[in-house]
Amino acid sequence: MSASISPWTASGMRDENKPYEAPVRAFLEAVVSDPLAHARFMNMLSMLEHMGSRKIMLSQMNRTLTEETLSHLSEEARHAYFFKRHAERIGGEKMDGFTDENTMCRVSAMMYFGRLDAGISKEVGDDAAYQWVSLVIELRACWLYEIYQDVLEKSGVALSLSALLAEEDQHLADMFAHCGGRYDVLKRLSSYETGLFVKFWHHLDISRSLLQAAE
Ligand SMILES: [Fe+2]
Ligand SMILES: [Fe+2]
Numbered sequence: 303m304s305a306s307i308s309p310w311t312a313s314g315m316r317d318e319n320k321p322y323e324a325p326v327r328a329f330l331e332a333v334v335s336d337p338l339a340h341a342r343f344m345n346m347l348s349m350l351e352h353m354g355s356r357k358i359m360l361s362q363m364n365r366t367l368t369e370e371t372l373s374h375l376s377e378e379a380r381h382a383y384f385f386k387r388h389a390e391r392i393g394g395e396k397m398d399g400f401t402d403e404n405t406m407c408r409v410s411a412m413m414y415f416g417r418l419d420a421g422i423s424k425e426v427g428d429d430a431a432y433q434w435v436s437l438v439i440e441l442r443a444c445w446l447y448e449i450y451q452d453v454l455e456k457s458g459v460a461l462s463l464s465a466l467l468a469e470e471d472q473h474l475a476d477m478f479a480h481c482g483g484r485y486d487v488l489k490r491l492s493s494y495e496t497g498l499f500v501k502f503w504h505h506l507d508i509s510r511s512l513l514q515a516a517e
Pocket of ligand 1: 351377378443
């Protein structure tokens with residue numbers, strides 16, 4: 303496997319997602335300017351991070367657990383904690399669990415994750431699913447959190463994702479190293495994820511507009 307190619311080049315993810323950068327940025331700008339919406343958005347991210355951590359744990363039940371995998375799942379669990387802690391701080395109230403009231407687009411977020419996992423498992427098999435699902439999710443996490451971090455910096459909201467981003471970058475590098483140069487598979491799975499993300503984001507956007515109209 304060539305060591306010089308980056309996961310971004312190999313997957314074509316950033317190029318394919320160019321058209322979505324501006325609308326996602328606009329959505330995030332609106333969300334961070336509204337503390338209640340921002341809290342519900344962060345609780346949704348907390349749920350997705352928690353689902354990721356739980357999925358890693360379940361996928362490793364009958365395997366030899368490595369230091370790298372244990373580190374990965376514990377960091378995803380900490381990301382879930384990070385987002386819930388800041389959701390409660392910015393929202394100014396306890397946000398126990400993940401309910402329709404305290405979690406933005408809870409059902410769509412769960413469907414995004416569930417479909418991604420099922421679709422990729424079907425394609426690569428259950429044994430290889432952990433690596434491939436993680437790899438495409440890390441691409442999305444890095445892509446989204448980079449834009450989110452930039453929006454936060456410009457908005458003046460006291461929240462930094464830089465430590466979290468550094469961990470997601472490392473997960474991406476680790477997962478990419480396991481894909482064995484199968485860039486054709488990576489491109490196809492990343493495109494599949496982009497399709498699911500666009501649908502999910504569309505629901506998020508509608509939900510935020512509806513909330514605003516109700517205020
Ligand atoms: Fe994470
Ligand atoms: Fe990660």
